[in-house]
Amino acid sequence: MELNVINEQGKPTAKLAASDAAFGREYNEALVHQVVTAYLANARLANRAQKDRGTVKHSTKKPWRQKGTGRARAGMTSSPLWRGGGRIFPNSPDENYSHKLNRKMYRAGMLAILSQLAREERLAVVENFTVDAPKTKLLAQKLQGMGMDSVLIITDSLDDNLRLSSRNLPNVMVVEVGHADPVSLIRHGKVLMTKGAVGKIEELLA
Numbered sequence: 001m002e003l004n005v006i007n008e009q010g011k012p013t014a015k016l017a018a019s020d021a022a023f024g025r026e027y028n029e030a031l032v033h034q035v036v037t038a039y040l041a042n043a044r045l046a047n048r049a050q051k052d053r054g055t056v057k058h059s060t061k062k063p064w065r066q067k068g069t070g071r072a073r074a075g076m077t078s079s080p081l082w083r084g085g086g087r088i089f090p091n092s093p094d095e096n097y098s099h100k101l102n103r104k105m106y107r108a109g110m111l112a113i114l115s116q117l118a119r120e121e122r123l124a125v126v127e128n129f130t131v132d133a134p135k136t137k138l139l140a141q142k143l144q145g146m147g148m149d150s151v152l153i154i155t156d157s158l159d160d161n162l163r164l165s166s167r168n169l170p171n172v173m174v175v176e177v178g179h180a181d182p183v184s185l186i187r188h189g190k191v192l193m194t195k196g197a198v199g200k201i202e203e204l205l206a
Contacts, residue, residue: 156196
């Protein structure tokens with residue numbers, strides 16, 4: 001598999017030979033869906049707490065007598081059928097939303113996404129990617145010159161200037177190879193990788 005190497009104007013200048021095991025895989029939609037779903041579920045926090053009929057604040061007085069009113073029998077206002085009553089199946093902070101995903105499946109899903117990005121020409125490689133100072137304007141101008149507005153930048157080693165420059169750009173994200181995730185790969189329009197990052201991905205995932 002060959003990846004496009006681009007310059008600072010965003011134009012292809014060369015080809016980089018990459019491993020077919022990492023960037024030449026077939027796209028497995030079911031696997032990618034499972035990987036993305038598991039990633040989002042495992043990042044979810046159980047921070048909702050609702051009350052059932054035993055914990056909701058209410059009066060224990062019987063609303064009306066058992067017989068003779070023509071209405072249905074009612075014992076307490078905490079019934080889930082009543083407005084202000086408890087929930088039947090309340091959410092609890094102890095809930096576990098995590099999905100089990102094997103490491104082999106996660107790696108295969110990540111490589112399937114990268115391979116599809118390469119086929120769609122949404123993945124490009126640069127020799128290195130840095131900015132001279134931690135200024136958002138410098139990074140924005142550099143990406144604009146390359147014709148990129150929504151981009152995930154994956155580097156082999158994170159530069160502080162690059163990290164600080166990207167924080168105020170909503171459609172730009174800078175990560176190291178080990179912190180790349182399937183949701184970010186899919187969400188951004190382009191993925192820009194350094195040559196060192198390509199080698200590390202082949203070493204870690206393939």
